[in-house]
Amino acid sequence: MSSETPCPFRVSLRDQIELERNEAFQAMREQLRRQDCAFRLHRDIIHTLLVPLFLINHQAERIAARALPSKKGAEPERAFRGEARSAFAWLHCILIEEHDWYLTARCPACIVLHVLHSEPTIRFLTVAAQLAGSRSGFDCWLAALETAVCEDPFWGDSFWPEIEDRASRLTEGVQQLVRQCHELRTNLDSPTYETPSLAKASVEYERPSCTIAIKPSSFARKQVKLSREEQRYRSSLVWNAWNCSREMRQPLGGSTPTQSRRRSMTS
Template sequence: MSTADQSPFSIRPEDVQRLESSQPFNVLRSYLAVNATNEMCPEHACCSPEPWLLHRDILHALIMPVVQLFHRASRLAEAALCSSKAEDLEMAFTGDARSGFLWLQCFLADEEDWCQSIGCPACIVTSTLSTEQHLRITFTALNLAEESSYASGPSQSLPSLPFFADALRYAIDTDPFWESYPGASSTFEASAQKLTAHIHALMDQCGEIEALVSDYDATPTDSQTSSQLVKFQQRAQPVRAPSGFLRIGAESKCPAVKPSRMARRQQRMRQEEQMLLQQLVAQCWGQVALAGAVPGARDRAHVKALMRGADSVTSFLLGTGSSTSFGEKRRRSLTCP
């Protein structure tokens, strides 16, 4: 069980020695020693900084690749949507990829300092056990790190950290808060497996979008780009746009994107223009019919009232209007002066 002076994570000496023999991890530690905050806060000033710094560096090595993945996905979404609004970026992804992107977007917005290792190292380490979201992303980062270590050579990536998963489970089971919830660590790992699958989907769709925004002029001889384009087209099936979404011409094969205020105003103006043209055609045909079939002035006024609406008919029937009063100008509007 951890105390205010002791880290909640317990790592065996042989695992620490293996970390210290890893050149990529030593490069990371050297970078953090210069650029990160290494001073302890007043609450942890009496603690020995070495264990806290080591555990902070391990967490940074786990979390930072996930943060970089999110930033890359955000840049690709901005390029694909031509929008820098944070609320629009999710539209570039579908399905599980969108769920993973939204989860990372919300968490990183709330915990930016923790993800960037900003602040007291001891506070960063203890915050890992503070919420279910912190534990979920930590287990997810462990899953991704283990898969990455298998995909690349040992000299090209950070060492595998399965020992830290055991330390994390032990810290949860002995934590004063989480120990009152039996099986909490298993629950967190299950939710992390789901988030890991969503991030894998996000990585796949990032590759497809990157093929569109960076290699849009690739020739059909580029087999890799062509296959990515085909995958993206298969994923982006035609969708029925909900109310409030702009739909012009043929049904698009790209994900529906919410239009801007100007686009909605232009759509409203087109609809109003069509309605006015229909009224104009009806009035023209009505005038032709009146000229040839209705000889009386009062009958012609009656037909004009029917074409202009219920208010004109009422005034005609009550005798409050004349045959010349039915042609009053309609109210002006911003869309159609």
């Protein structure tokens, strides 16, 4: 709900002064103030960590739209291959399912507590923290997330190793996605690039593996040359995402109803 919504209740100034003298009320108010500050801190950390994943997905969608032939029914994930394709599909799904959560400016406590709502939301934040790396200053929050999961009566410490392992594999997939986005963008910007037909694109990205040694293509040879530029591209993408994190915190019209927590590990 927007902070501009008027409160339906009215208390006179005289009554407010009386409440200021009420010790029980003041003690409770101070306790709630401290709790609110803690939730706001973690709410801001969560938003800062998630914005890069949102922007990576957004840029991947734009590059996929350029790389694939302009034909209806061409799924954007077909522009990528291997683990990058799986990571793109997973990011796309969770960003749709959790849209209200990661963009809303509602109650800080609701946003923070929703992290432990399901395995996908925990994994989402774990991936975000792993991608940020130790130099970002958010490595402490990854440890805090592990502690929260292990101490949670619903999850317990037996679930964290599995969640962390799945998150690590997804993190590698997102890194491959960033790398392939850079490769595709480089080729798309090349004046000699030709948009492949849908049939050719399908064959190229779904070619079965074989044991016959093949000569590396010119595209593969370019990867070594572009590695440094790719690293700069990846770093600038995440850095710019953190810098614009405040712009992403826009309130939405509604909020998602509270749902029961999910322990499913198949999402």
